[in-house]
Each structure stands twice: as C-alpha cells, then as structure tokens.
Amino acid sequence: MAKDNPLLEDPSTTNIHNDTTAPQPTKLDLDPLKKVAGKYLKREILGEGTYGVVYKAINKETGQTVAIKKIRLGKQKEGVNFTALREIKLLRELKDPNIIELIDAYPHKGNLHLVFEFMETDLEAVIRDRNLFLSPADIKSYLQMTLKGLSYCHKKWVLHRDMKPNNLLIGPNGQLKLADFGLARLFGSPDRRFTHQVFARWYRAPELLFGTKQYGSGVDVWAAACIFAELLLRRPFLQGSSDIDQLGKVFAAFGTPTASQWPDMVYLPDYVEYQYVPAPPLRSLFPMASDDAIDLIAKMFTYDPKARISVLQALEHRYFSSAPLPTIPNKLPRPVPKQEHLNSRVSDFNPHEGPTVLSPPRKSRRIMPERGGFEGNAFQVDKNDDHVSAIRQAAGENTGRNGPAMMSVDFSIFGTKPPNRPTINSADRTHLKRKLDLEFQQPE
Numbered sequence: 168m169a170k171d172n173p174l175l176e177d178p179s180t181t182n183i184h185n186d187t188t189a190p191q192p193t194k195l196d197l198d199p200l201k202k203v204a205g206k207y208l209k210r211e212i213l214g215e216g217t218y219g220v221v222y223k224a225i226n227k228e229t230g231q232t233v234a235i236k237k238i239r240l241g242k243q244k245e246g247v248n249f250t251a252l253r254e255i256k257l258l259r260e261l262k263d264p265n266i267i268e269l270i271d272a273y274p275h276k277g278n279l280h281l282v283f284e285f286m287e288t289d290l291e292a293v294i295r296d297r298n299l300f301l302s303p304a305d306i307k308s309y310l311q312m313t314l315k316g317l318s319y320c321h322k323k324w325v326l327h328r329d330m331k332p333n334n335l336l337i338g339p340n341g342q343l344k345l346a347d348f349g350l351a352r353l354f355g356s357p358d359r360r361f362t363h364q365v366f367a368r369w370y371r372a373p374e375l376l377f378g379t380k381q382y383g384s385g386v387d388v389w390a391a392a393c394i395f396a397e398l399l400l401r402r403p404f405l406q407g408s409s410d411i412d413q414l415g416k417v418f419a420a421f422g423t424p425t426a427s428q429w430p431d432m433v434y435l436p437d438y439v440e441y442q443y444v445p446a447p448p449l450r451s452l453f454p455m456a457s458d459d460a461i462d463l464i465a466k467m468f469t470y471d472p473k474a475r476i477s478v479l480q481a482l483e484h485r486y487f488s489s490a491p492l493p494t495i496p497n498k499l500p501r502p503v504p505k506q507e508h509l510n511s512r513v514s515d516f517n518p519h520e521g522p523t524v525l526s527p528p529r530k531s532r533r534i535m536p537e538r539g540g541f542e543g544n545a546f547q548v549d550k551n552d553d554h555v556s557a558i559r560q561a562a563g564e565n566t567g568r569n570g571p572a573m574m575s576v577d578f579s580i581f582g583t584k585p586p587n588r589p590t591i592n593s594a595d596r597t598h599l600k601r602k603l604d605l606e607f608q609q610p611e
C-alpha cells in the first residue's frame with residue numbers, strides 16, 4: 168500500500184517545524200511559487216484559526232474572490248521542505264465538488280500562503296443559527312455532502328482527521344466542502360496557546376482517545392457521526408473536557424465497550440478500564456430521528472474501528488435513498504453570508520483600507536457547555552458518569568475548561584501494520600498520568 172500512497176513515502180517528515188533531517192529547501196524550490204504572490208490583492212481578515220490568519224483576497228487577473236490562509240512557519244524562515252512541497256502538490260490534486268480547492272500555494276515574508284476558493288459560511292454557523300430550521304431532508308443533504316467529500320479523499324488514501332463543523336465550508340450555492348485536509352500533518356501539532364483545538368476533541372474516535380498509533384478511515388467516520396448527531400441535536404453531542412472525560416461521555420452515550428464488541432481495545436497504548444455502564448436506547452438520545460437515521464448512527468458509532476461502517480457503505484445506507492430525499496444544495500437553509508460583497512470586482516478594491524476582523528473570536532463562536540454537562544435530550548446520560556470522575560481524579564487530571572488543551576491533529580494516512588499489543592501494567596498507567604499532566608500544562 169505504501170507504494171501506492173505518496174504520503175506514506177517519508178513518514179518521518181510530517182512536521183516542518185521540527186524536521187531537521189529532511190532535505191532543506193533551496194531558493195530554487197520556492198521561486199516558481201513566489202511569482203504567485205503578486206497575483207492576489209489582500210482584503211479584510213476573515214478570522215484566525217489554528218495555523219494563522221485567513222484573509223479574503225482577490226485574484227487581480229480574474230477578479231475571483233479567494234481566501235488566503237497565512238501559515239506561520241515559525242523559526243524555519245527559509246521555507247518549506249521538499250516533503251511539505253510534495254504534499255502541498257498532492258493536496259492541490261484533490262479535486263472534488265465536496266472538497267475545498269487549494270488554488271495556489273506560495274511563500275511570502277517567511278509565511279506560507281495557501282490560496283483556497285472563497286466560501287460563504289460553514290456548517291457550524293448553520294447548526295448554531297437558531298433562526299434556521301433544518302428539516303430531516305436538509306440534515307440528510309448536509310451529511311451526504313460531508314460523506315461524499317470524505318469518500319473521495321479516502322479513495323485517494325487521504326484521511327482528514329480533523330473533521331468538525333467549522334471545517335465544513337458552505338459555498339453560495341449551498342455546496343458543502345471539506346476544508347483543512349492535510350494541514351495538521353503538514354504543519355504539525357497546533358500551538359497549544361490557541362484554544363481552537365479543544366473543540367476537535369469532541370469529534371475524536373475512541374481509538375484515538377486510547378492513543379492508537381495505527382488508525383484508519385474510521386476516525387473520519389466517527390467524526391462524521393458526531394457531526395450527524397450535532398445536526399440532529401443542534402448542539403455538539405459529546406462535549407468532553409479532557410480525553411478521559413471525552414471517553415466517559417462516549418461510554419455514557421453508547422455503553423462501556425465490552426471485549427466482544429471491541430477485542431483490540433485493551434491493547435491500545437492509553438487504555439484504562441472504565442466501570443461498566445449499559446447503553447441507553449439510542450432512540451432516547453435522538454428522539455426526533457427516523458429509524459433509518461438511528462440505524463446509520465449506530466453503525467457509524469461502532470466502537471471497533473474494524474467493524475465500523477465505511478464512508479462508502481454509509482453513503483449506500485437506505486437512510487439516503489428513503490424518503491425524504493436529501494434537499495438539493497441550493498435549496499438548503501443557510502445563515503446570512505458573513506461577506507456582503509461576495510462578488511467583489513477588482514474595481515471595488517481599496518488597498519488602503521485597514522483589515523477588519525469579520526468573524527467573532529473563536530471562544531464566542533462555540534456553544535460552551537457547562538462543565539461536563541450534557542443538555543436537553545442527553546442530560547440523563549451525563550448523570551451516569553460518576554465513575555469517570557473517579558478515574559479523572561485518580562489520573563490527577565485538570566478538567567478546567569479554560570486551560571489550553573493539546574490535541575495532536577496529525578493528518579494521517581492509512582496504517583497497514585498490525586497493531587502493537589503492549590500489555591497493561593503500572594508503567595502504562597504512569598505514562599497515562601504523565602500524558603494527562605502534560606496535556607493540561609499551561610504554556611510558557
């Protein structure tokens with residue numbers, strides 16, 4: 168498989184900040200890209216994410232509106248290494264109606280600029296907008312587009328691994344497109360001082376939370392299931408305040424997995440035993456969902472990644488062919504675009520205008536849960552997780568919501584090796600405790 172997948176060629180060079188062994192770039196590598204810089208005229212700041220600021224910009228030649236993600240390259244001002252350039256090239260080749268297009272990539276003043284097609288809004292804004300009513304057909308349509316984008320990438324042996332509603336961008340015609348493919352692998356773990364990644368935990372598959380090193384496309388399926396649940400509930404479904412708490416939330420919702428449900432679980436590096444809690448009926452968590460929706464949710468939330476439904480199988484599930492059929496994208500309810508001048512022309516430019524921050528700070532963009540709390544339909548579930556508190560205390564965990572949390576969001580590829588099977592001993596538990604302590608350390 169490694170032979171077919173260019174991303175597998177050199178797994179040691181996944182982080183361009185830290186990689187000192189990879190061939191260093193030469194001026195020659197970057198010059199052809201550099202010519203691109205003058206092509207775009209920067210407009211206002213659209214917001215700031217894990218990797219840096221995103222600007223709206225206009226292609227001076229075509230008038231096309233684009234979004235430019237300026238990525239801080241840290242100390243490695245010389246530029247991007249060969250591996251990163253090769254992977255950027257690969258990302259540029261991902262072309263699908265449900266994948267955001269990477270139009271250009273160029274270095275400028277020590278930063279890497281990635282030029283994407285401009286999108287009007289994102290799924291997080293749709294879910295959060297209380298003025299929008301999402302019908303079952305609308306939810307089906309948003310989920311179908313998400314899975315179609317994923318299926319394209321999985322077909323190309325690329326995992327997303329950072330699926331969350333704000334990474335699902337929506338264009339003026341209602342088309343949903345997956346964004347941020349590959350960025351985590353290219354640019355390493357995000358700076359812990361940024362709070363953005365804390366939300367990514369809610370979409371993490373249990374095998375990742377138990378520290379697996381060999382994960383596959385199932386992690387994206389689990390995240391898509393969380394997004395499906397969020398569309399149905401109109402709030403994030405499993406809002407853990409730490410990795411351990413996240414697992415507690417998962418087990419409270421679906422029952423603690425048994426060895427027969429997930430035989431490999433006990434061999435995972437960060438496995439800890441949780442007190443058994445039975446699964447409440449799925450219907451009690453999603454009272455408004457159809458039987459087909461419940462059946463698909465159950466298959467997407469399967470614990471054992473090997474038994475979890477694939478994206479392709481999910482797309483073939485009868486949920487998508489039974490009534491109501493998915494809404495046509497341009498008929499989908501969408502919030503008011505965050506940009507008033509979507510069709511800006513070159514003549515609209517005022518290059519002397521200062522940047523305007525259009526999106527509110529990340530913290531106010533998310534619905535912040537009360538500590539450890541479910542709301543509404545799932546509230547009953549949360550009351551069952553006393554056992555989690557005990558483990559949290561035992562692990563010396565800081566569950567404070569305001570502290571920074573580390574999330575490793577490596578963009579990854581399908582693992583092919585058989586899983587490691589370490590035995591659980593006290594050293595593993597010490598390791599877990601250390602890991603948790605590290606996760607919640609304040610940045611310097």
Ligand SMILES: Nc1ncnc2c1ncn2[C@@H]1O[C@H](COP(=O)(O)OP(=O)(O)OP(=O)(O)O)[C@@H](O)[C@H]1O
Nearest residue numbers: 213214215216217221234283284285286333363526
């Ligand atoms: N292609 C795009 N078109 C329009 N706006 C965009 C585009 N890409 C990103 N944005 C906006 O820029 C802002 C920052 O985006 P970015 O993807 O860097 O971070 P984020 O999605 O907010 O958080 P995270 O880093 O956790 O994914 C967000 O408001 C986002 O909606």
